Amino acid sequence: MKQFEVYKNIRKRAVIFGLPITLFALMIVSIVGSLLIIIFSLSFKMILIVLVFNAALYILLTRISANPNLFQFSKAFPKIISNKRHSNFDYEQD
DSSP states (O other): OOOOOOOOOTTSOOEETTEEHHHHHHHHHHHHHHHHHHHHHOOHHHHHHHHHHHHHHHHHHHHHHHSGGGGOOSOSSOSOOOOOOOOSOOOSOO
16 A cells, blocks of 8 residues: 655745745846847857856855845844834923
C-alpha cells in the first residue's frame, strides 16, 4: 500500500524554479522581452548579451527571494502602541 506524507507547510508561499510567483512572473516577462529583442535584432552579440542578462537576473531574483529583508528599510512595529486619541489640546499649565 502506498503511504502519503502529511503536508505541514500549508502557509509557505508557492514557488516555481525557486522563485515566488511574483518574481517568477517578472522573470517570464524578461524572457519574453528578450525573445522579442533576439527576433528583431538577429545579432549573435545581442543573443549573448540577452542570455547573460537573463542569467544575472535569475541569480539576483533567487538571492532576493532567499533573503527578503534586504529591502526592508523600516521597522516592523512602531516604538509606541497606544489607544489614546491624538489631539492638539495641551493640558499642561504654562
